[in-house]
Structures are given as structure tokens and as C-alpha cells.
Amino acid sequence: MTDAATPMPGATPGKRSSGSLLELDARTRKRNAAEARFKIYGIIAIGIGLLFLVALLFAIVRNGTPAFTQTFISIPVELDEAKLDKTGNRDREEMAKVTTFGYAPLVDTALAKALADKGIENPFEKEKDLRKLVSDSAASQIRDVVLADPALVGQTVEFRLLAASRVDGYMKDRVTRESLARDKNLDAAHLDLVDAMADKGLLAKSFNWDFVFGADASEKRPEQAGIGVAMMGSFFMMLVVLFLALPIGVAASIYLEEFAPKSRWTDLIEVNISNLAAVPSIVFGILGLAVFIQFAELPQSAPIVGGLVLTLMTLPTIIISTRASLKAVPPSIRDAALGVGASKMQSVFHHVLPLAMPGILTGTIIGLAQALGETAPLLLIGMVGFIASNYPDGFTDGFLSPNSAMPAQIYEWAKRADPAYYERAWGGIIILLLFLMTMNIIAIILRRKFERRW
Amino acid sequence: MYDSPKTGTAVDQKDIKITARKVQVYYGDTHAIKDVDVQIEDKTVTAFIGPSGCGKSTFLRCINRMNDTIDICRVEGDILLDGEDIYDKRVDPVQLRAKVGMVFQKPNPFPKSIYDNIAYGPRIHGLAKNKAELDEIVEKSLRRGAIWNEVKDRLHAPGTGLSGGQQQRLCIARAVATEPEVLLMDEPCSALDPIATGQVEELIDELRENFSVVIVTHSMQQAARVSQKTAFFHLGNLVEYGETSQIFTNPKDPRTESYITGRIG
Numbered sequence: 001m002t003d004a005a006t007p008m009p010g011a012t013p014g015k016r017s018s019g020s021l022l023e024l025d026a027r028t029r030k031r032n033a034a035e036a037r038f039k040i041y042g043i044i045a046i047g048i049g050l051l052f053l054v055a056l057l058f059a060i061v062r063n064g065t066p067a068f069t070q071t072f073i074s075i076p077v078e079l080d081e082a083k084l085d086k087t088g089n090r091d092r093e094e095m096a097k098v099t100t101f102g103y104a105p106l107v108d109t110a111l112a113k114a115l116a117d118k119g120i121e122n123p124f125e126k127e128k129d130l131r132k133l134v135s136d137s138a139a140s141q142i143r144d145v146v147l148a149d150p151a152l153v154g155q156t157v158e159f160r161l162l163a164a165s166r167v168d169g170y171m172k173d174r175v176t177r178e179s180l181a182r183d184k185n186l187d188a189a190h191l192d193l194v195d196a197m198a199d200k201g202l203l204a205k206s207f208n209w210d211f212v213f214g215a216d217a218s219e220k221r222p223e224q225a226g227i228g229v230a231m232m233g234s235f236f237m238m239l240v241v242l243f244l245a246l247p248i249g250v251a252a253s254i255y256l257e258e259f260a261p262k263s264r265w266t267d268l269i270e271v272n273i274s275n276l277a278a279v280p281s282i283v284f285g286i287l288g289l290a291v292f293i294q295f296a297e298l299p300q301s302a303p304i305v306g307g308l309v310l311t312l313m314t315l316p317t318i319i320i321s322t323r324a325s326l327k328a329v330p331p332s333i334r335d336a337a338l339g340v341g342a343s344k345m346q347s348v349f350h351h352v353l354p355l356a357m358p359g360i361l362t363g364t365i366i367g368l369a370q371a372l373g374e375t376a377p378l379l380l381i382g383m384v385g386f387i388a389s390n391y392p393d394g395f396t397d398g399f400l401s402p403n404s405a406m407p408a409q410i411y412e413w414a415k416r417a418d419p420a421y422y423e424r425a426w427g428g429i430i431i432l433l434l435f436l437m438t439m440n441i442i443a444i445i446l447r448r449k450f451e452r453r454w
Numbered sequence: 455m456y457d458s459p460k461t462g463t464a465v466d467q468k469d470i471k472i473t474a475r476k477v478q479v480y481y482g483d484t485h486a487i488k489d490v491d492v493q494i495e496d497k498t499v500t501a502f503i504g505p506s507g508c509g510k511s512t513f514l515r516c517i518n519r520m521n522d523t524i525d526i527c528r529v530e531g532d533i534l535l536d537g538e539d540i541y542d543k544r545v546d547p548v549q550l551r552a553k554v555g556m557v558f559q560k561p562n563p564f565p566k567s568i569y570d571n572i573a574y575g576p577r578i579h580g581l582a583k584n585k586a587e588l589d590e591i592v593e594k595s596l597r598r599g600a601i602w603n604e605v606k607d608r609l610h611a612p613g614t615g616l617s618g619g620q621q622q623r624l625c626i627a628r629a630v631a632t633e634p635e636v637l638l639m640d641e642p643c644s645a646l647d648p649i650a651t652g653q654v655e656e657l658i659d660e661l662r663e664n665f666s667v668v669i670v671t672h673s674m675q676q677a678a679r680v681s682q683k684t685a686f687f688h689l690g691n692l693v694e695y696g697e698t699s700q701i702f703t704n705p706k707d708p709r710t711e712s713y714i715t716g717r718i719g
Contacts, residue, residue, distance in 0.1 A: 262525050332562035336625070338520065340575035340632055341552035350574070351564055 060429055067427025070208035070223060071163035071171045073134060073197070077110040079146060081154045090150040103139040103146075107131060107161070115193075118200040123189045132186055133194065135162035137217070137224045163203060165223040165420040167194055171205055174419060211427060215389045216409060222420035225413070227428050229388045233303050233403030234372060234435075236392075240307020240399070241314055241371050246364050248311075249318030256319075257326040258348050277316035284313045285377030293381060301382040301402035309381060310371040317370060321363025325356040358447040365443035369436050375407040384408040406432045471496040471636060471666040472517060477531035479512055479521070486512050488690045490531075494636075494683070499658060499667045501681035501698065503674060505713065508687040510670045514638050517668065518554035519547040535636070552579055555634035559641040561621035563613035563628070568605050571613040571624060572596060575632035591631055598664075599627025600657045619650020626657060630665070637661060639669040643676065655680050674714060678702050686710045 019025060024032070081088065083102060085095050108127040111134065115122050124130060138161040145159075146152055162168075166186050169175035171194070180186055197203040214226020260266045288309035292298045298305050329352045337347035353360075378384055383404050392398040404412070406428065414425040472494040479487035487509045494500050502510035512521065519540060521527040533540050540550055552575075563571050572592045575581075582588035592609070596602040601623040605616070613624055622642055629637055639658070643651040658680050661667055671677050677684050678698060685695040686707075694701060694710045705711045 330562075332558060332560055333564065334523070335520065335556075335558055336562040336564060336628075337574075338523065338551060339518070339556040339558065340578075340628060341548055341555075342574075342578055343548045346578055350578075355565065 060426060060433070063423065064426035064428075064430040066172045066174070067211055067424045067430075068208060069172075069205045070211065071168040071203060071205050072160045073111075073163050073203045074158065074160045075110050075114040075202060076156045077106055077142060077159045078113075078156045079142075079153050080106060080109075084146060085150070085153050090153065092147060092150055095150060095153075096147060098143070100139040100143055103143045104131065106142065107134055107138050110159075114202055115197075118197075118202060120193070120196045120200060123193065130193075133164055133167050133190060133197075135164050135223045136221050137162055162223045165221070165418060167203075168205075168223055169420060170194055171198070171203075172423075174423065211424070212431065215391070216386055216404070216412070217389070218386065219416055219418070222416075222418045222424060225421070225424055227406060227409055227424075227431055229391055230404040230406050230409035231431070232391060232398060233306070233383070233388070233408075234405045236303035236398045236403070237307040237310055237405060238368055238372060240304055241310050241368060242364075244307070244311040245314045245318050245367065249315050249364070249367075250322055250360060252315075253319045253322035253326060254348060254353070257323050258352070259344065273316050273319050277320060280376070281313055281374050282376040282380065284309050285380035287312065288377060289380045299400055299402070301387055301404075302400050303383075303403050303405075304399040305381050306378055306383050306405060307399075309377045310374060313374065313377065314367040314371045317367040318360075318364050321366070322356070322360045325359025325363070326352060328359065329355045354450075358450040361446045361450065362443050365439050365446075369439045372435060372439070373407050373432065375405075375411050378405055378408045384412055386412070406435070469495050471536065472668075473532075473534040473537075474513075474516075475532045475534075477513070477516065477529065477533060479509070479516060479530075480528040481524070482526040486690055487516075490692045492685060492692055492695055494666060494668060496666045497662055497664070498683055499662050499669060499681040500683040500685065501677035502668065502670045502685050502687060503672075503677050503713075504687035504693075506672075509690045510685075510687045511640050513687070514640055514668060514670050517636070517638055518551045518556055520551075520556065522547050552632050553634055554636040554638060555629035555632060557622070557626050557629050557637065557639045557642050560645050561618055561625050563616070563621050563624050565612065565614050567610045568596075568613045568616070568624060569609040571628050572631045575628060579632055581633065595627045595631035596624075598630050598661070599623045600653060600660070601627055617650075619646050619653060622646060622650065622654055623657065626654070626661075630661070635665065637665045637667045639667065641670050641672060644672060651676070674702070686713065688713065 083106065084098055085091075087094055105127075108131050111130040112122060112127045115130075122130070138159075141161060142159060145157070163171070164185075166175050166180075166183070167190075170186075170191055175183075175186075177188055177191060180188065180191065194203060210224070210228075211226045213228035214224070215229040216226070217224035256266060256269065288305060292305045292308050293300055298308075333351050333355065334347050337351045338344075342350065375384070382402075385404070387402050387404045392401050392403065410425050410428040410432065413421045413428060416422075470493045472492075474490055474492045474494075477487055477490040478485065490513060502514060504510050515521045516529055516533060517535075517540075521529060529541060535550070535554065539545070564574065566574075569592055572595050573582075573588055576588060576591050582591055593602065593606075596605060601620055604620060605611075605624075613621065616624060622645070626637075626639075626642070642658075643654050646654065655676065658667055658669065662682075669677075669680065681698045683696070684698040684701040686693045686701065686705075686709075688709050694705060694707045696706075701710060702714060705714060
């Protein structure tokens with residue numbers, strides 16, 4: 001690239017031509033051309049990067065946003081006393097004996113009645129065929145409401161029921177009449193009905209908070225699945241990582257950087273910390289399995305184990321960034337503190353550490369963000385799969401009861417067969433990215449806040 | 455400070471603040487200071503002059519053991535402060551540095567307020583019982599640093615926002631705030647313009663009333679202006695030490711003469 005040594009043709013080597021300043025000589029022209037070329041390469045590189053970023057964001061937003069809306073069917077359901085509470089004394093124990101199978105016919109009847117009320121012709125002979133329009137979760141939704149308030153039995157209550165995932169898919173253009181030909185669940189008559197119901201306002205799409213705050217659902221009911229519980233799993237893991245990795249990492253780096261004598265041992269430790277940062281995360285997963293679950297007998301699938309594994313993974317990142325920011329503090333500040341008679345520790349804690357704080361915090365948050373998006377180690381400690389369908393009860397339970405994590409949940413959805421889950425995987429990615437963006441914004445704000453001018 | 459009796463006779467010690475005997479300093483394999491013997495008087499300004507790399511700053515940093523922070527640095531010989539060996543095992547360098555303050559080449563105020571810059575030393579040494587006393591120390595130190603009038607209205611503004619010369623006087627004020635007995639200055643004016651230099655030199659002359667001041671300088675004019683005693687270092691050796699007027703007008707050693715006249719250095 002450099003042409004310092006090559007003599008230019010035409011110019012006498014070793015002697016500069018004494019031409020006019022207004023004319024470029026051959027050498028200058030060549031150097032300018034090289035510079036212009038380099039700028040173009042740079043712009044091309046940035047352009048390619050931006051292009052990929054835009055393509056990625058476009059794909060995520062396009063595929064992910066439908067996951068945030070869901071089709072609901074709003075109908076009045078008559079809570080028939082004869083079916084739900086045969087004894088008639090509204091005893092909760094007694095009523096709990098009626099399973100969701102007992103509730104399903106109520107939904108069928110309610111649907112048929114709602115259709116008749118709105119003047120929509122029901123093409124099916126059996127009421128049961130209508131059930132395919134509604135999610136399997138509808139019966140249990142009604143049952144939960146009834147058991148919570150037995151006084152409702154005998155009344156007609158307005159319910160907002162999830163539509164079946166294929167109906168939802170049809171409303172979002174994911175399911176077409178052509179694709180239905182290969183599908184045994186719905187047929188064209190159902191879709192005609194859906195169109196008519198949407199027309200009359202019985203069926204509508206709306207924002208689905210349950211996707212953000214709900215729990216994972218079984219393979220058969222993608223319309224019910226949400227990422228909320230996995231979010232809690234991630235939250236508890238991040239708590240573990242923050243409260244272990246930050247103090248341990250910062251203490252280790254302060255010792256290594258400020259106190260440790262420079263010897264072969266500290267060199268060895270340094271090299272190994274750098275190496276640890278490059279170890280594939282799945283290795284940390286199997287380490288966690290062997291040490292925390294098999295040896296220490298901590299519960300499987302628990303966020304505390306995930307947190308410990310991710311702590312191990314994050315530590316090198318935090319140590320490296322902390323050491324770099326400690327190194328960046330000018331030595332004159334240490335001299336100044338020692339010069340007025342501060343001890344080593346006082347000089348570090350009063351002067352060096354506050355100045356290194358923005359770097360330490362940035363490193364920590366980047367480490368946390370990395371840990372938040374990590375899936376591979378979670379595979380090995382049993383945090384991927386259909387794990388928790390309920391929020392943990394309380395704080396300790398949050399650490400100890402089986403749970404998943406956001407990236408693991410996304411992975412789990414992505415590998416399920418139903419295309420409705422594919423859509424939810426993209427939606428999950430949007431939520432994960434929002435989390436990462438929030439963390440990065442916090443990092444930037446903290447950086448600004450703690451930064452001091454010289 | 456310690457119960458051990460002071461070494462040497464009282465007569466010898468009367469005006470001598472620091473005594474160095476056969477001081478050797480090594481940086482790894484490099485022999486940076488060779489056999490330096492010097493006696494620095496109390497309430498006097500002593501200047502160390504010499505070409506770059508001659509070891510004058512290294513020797514200065516030995517006096518408050520700042521060289522301890524450099525791993526490969528090794529000091530041999532004795533340096534006595536008021537007759538006590540500062541390299542004795544029982545001496546904590548932190549306590550020593552409270553007695554022997556230091557001002558560095560580049561102004562290095564803490565990135566805190568002017569007030570906190572001065573108050574830091576007294577705070578960690580517990581020199582003030584309450585806020586009022588601390589305020590008093592800060593004012594007194596800033597007055598001694600000849601910067602009080604310029605900063606009294608903005609004590610809580612950052613010290614790093616001052617000009618270079620003000621910063622250096624702030625650093626001097628910070629150094630005197632801990633009530634040291636000796637003040638070491640490592641080329642305190644090298645980063646300053648002539649006006650600020652003049653102010654700092656004036657200040658050094660005033661400080662002589664209370665402290666023993668040792669100053670390293672590259673400027674021979676400065677050494678001649680501010681000091682009473684001058685030591686000339688060359689290649690790690692203390693070549694000549696004596697009254698400033700004698701060194702500059704009638705040097706005994708030919709090397710001193712050639713340095714002063716500008717032939718070496």
C-alpha cells in the first residue's frame with residue numbers, strides 16, 4: 001500500500017522537482033488516488049454492514065410484529081348450572097370436579113347462539129364442529145373464571161376467547177384457502193364463517209398482552225403462548241450474574257491491576273483469563289452441569305444454576321474491560337494521591353476507581369447483555385424445553401424453581417412444528433432486542449453520568 | 455515517632471533535614487544513581503540540576519519513597535530524615551509521604567472540586583476535627599499556594615477547570631495542606647508559561663520560611679533565582695553540591711562548568 005520506497009517514474013529520485021505549487025506532481029496524484037480509493041473501500045464496508053443491519057431489522061420487524069396481535073372471539077357464554085354445579089350449592093371443591101371437558105360444550109353452544117343472534121348461517125350440523133374456531137384454551141379460561149367466582153354460575157357472561165391459531169393465521173394472511181387443502185383441522189366453510197364473524201364484529205384482532213406477559217403453552221395451542229415467564233427466568237439469572245460477576249470481576253481486576261506484583265504467575269493468570277473469554281459457551285454449560293447440578297446438587301433447570309454458569313462466562317469479559325479501564329486512568333492521579341500520603345488502597349478507591357467507573361459499568365452491561373442472549377449453556381442445564389407454565393411464587397422460588405430464559409424460549413418456539421410458533425419466535429426476538437437495547441441505553445446513560453472531564 | 459534514640463550528635467543535626475549516604479538506585483540492571491552523598495538543609499531551597507536522564511528526578515523520588523511504586527526499582531544506602539532512616543523496615547511509606555510532600559512535573563489535580571482537592575490530604579490524615587477546621591485549613595493552604603484570591607469564589611468548581619499555572623499552584627497548595635516538613639518539586643514549572651512560572655517561583659521563595667524545599671529543574675536560571683543550595687547531577691553521579699552562587703559563578707568541577715556554560719547537556 002505504501003509507496004514510500006518506490007521511486008516514481010519521471011521524477012529524479014532523491015531530488016524534488018521545483019515545479020509550480022498549482023500543479024500536482026505525479027507522486028502527489030498517486031498518493032491522493034490511494035487515499036480516495038481507501039475512503040471508497042471504507043464506505044463500501046460500512047454500506048455492506050448497514051445493508052445487513054437493515055435487512056435483519058426489516059425481517060425481524062416484518063415477521064415478528066404479527067406475534068403481538070391476536071384474534072379474539074367475543075361472545076356471551078351461558079354458564080349452565082346443570083352442567084357446572086349439579087348440586088347447586090356453589091361449593092368450590094365440588095365444582096372443581098368438572099374438568100375442562102365439561103366446559104367445552106358450553107363454548108359450542110355459546111358460539112352457535114351468537115351466530116344465530118347475529119343472523120349468520122351456521123353451515124355445520126353439529127355444534128361441535130364450531131369448536132375448531134376457538135382455542136383449546138377457551139374451556140379452561142371459562143373454568144378459571146367460574147372457579148374464581150362461583151356466583152357467576154347460572155348467569156350469561158361476556159367472554160373474550162382466543163381464536164384457534166389457524167383462524168388467527170387466516171386473519172394475519174398466514175393461512176390461505178389453498179394451504180387449507182392440506183390441513184385437516186379447518187375447511188373452507190370455517191373460513192367463510194370467520195369472514196362473516198369478523199364482519200359482524202364477533203371476531204377481531206387486537207393487541208395481545210398475553211404474548212408479552214404470559215407463559216409458554218403446549219405444542220397444540222400456539223395462540224396461548226407468551227414469553228413472560230421466560231422473561232422472569234432471564235431476570236433472575238441476570239440478578240445472579242450481576243450480584244456475583246460484578247463484585248468478583250471488579251475485585252479480581254483491581255487486585256491484578258493495582259496490587260499484584262508482576263510475576264510469572266500473574267502473567268499466567270492474565271493469559272488464562274483472556275483464554276477463558278474465548279471458550280465456547282457450551283463448554284461452560286457442561287461445566288455447570290457437572291459442577292453445579294451433579295456435584296453440588298442444585299436443582300435442574302433452575303435460574304440460579306443458569307445464573308452461575310453465565311457468571312462464569314461473563315467474568316472474563318468484566319475482568320478484561322475493568323482492567324482496561326483501570327489502565328486508562330492516568331498514573332499521575334495515582335502519584336498525586338500517593339504524594340499527599342494516601343495509602344495504595346485509598347488511592348485506588350478514592351481516585352482510580354471512580355475514574356474507571358464508566359468503563360467498568362459499560363463492560364459489565366455488555367457482559368450482562370451477552371449473558372442475556374446466551375442459549376447454548378442453558379441447553380445443558382435443562383433450561384430449554386417446555387418448562388414452566390406459571391410465574392414463580394415469590395423471590396426464592398424465582399431462583400430455584402424450573403424456568404426457561406428468553407433466548408431458550410425463542411429457540412424452543414423456533415423448533416416447534418406449527419407455523420404460529422415460528423411467528424412467535426420472531427416476536428420473542430423483538431422483545432429480546434428491546435431488552436438489549438434498553439441495557440445498552442442504560443450503559444450509555446451511566447457512562448455519561450460518571451464521565452469526568454480532564 | 456519511634457522510641458529509638460536519634461542517631462548522630464545533636465550538633466550535626468541542627469540544620470540538616472535530610473542526609474543521604476552512599477545512595478545507589480538500580481532500575482533492573484541499570485545503575486541509575488551512583489554513590490550519592492548529600493545533606494539538605496532545613497528551611498532552604500535546594501535545586502537539583504543536570505542534563506536529562508542524569509538521575510535527579512530519580513533521587514528526588516527516593517526521598518519520599520515514590521520509587522516504591524516501580525517494581526524493578528531498588529534503592530541501597532541510607533537516606534535519613536531528621537536522623538531516621540526512611541528505608542528502615544518499620545517505616546510505612548504512607549506515613550513518610552505525609553511528612554514529605556511532593557509536587558509533580560505535570561499539574562495533576564484530582565478531577566474533583568478545588569475544595570476537595572485541598573481537603574483530601576487533611577481528611578485522610580485526620581487533621582481536622584470538623585467542617586470549620588477543614589474550611590480553615592483549605593483557606594490557609596490556598597493562601598500559602600498564592601491562589602486563594604483567584605479561586606475563593608469558586609471553591610466548588612472542578613480543579614481541572616483551572617489554567618495550567620493555577621492548577622500547579624493548586625497542587626502546591628494541596629501538598630502543603632497536609633503540613634509536610636519537606637516539599638519535593640519535580641520540575642514544577644516545565645509545563646507553565648513564564649508568567650505562571652514567575653508566580654510559582656515567588657511562591658517557592660515564600661514556602662522556604664516553613665519548609666525545606668527540594669526542586670528539580672531544567673532551567674539553570676530558575677535554579678539561580680530560587681535556590682540557596684544547588685546540586686549538579688551528571689550520569690547518575692552527584693558531581694558538585696554547594697552554595698548556589700558559588701556553583702554558578704565559580705564551579706569547582708570542570709563538568710559543572712561545561713554544563714553551566716552550555717557545552718554539555
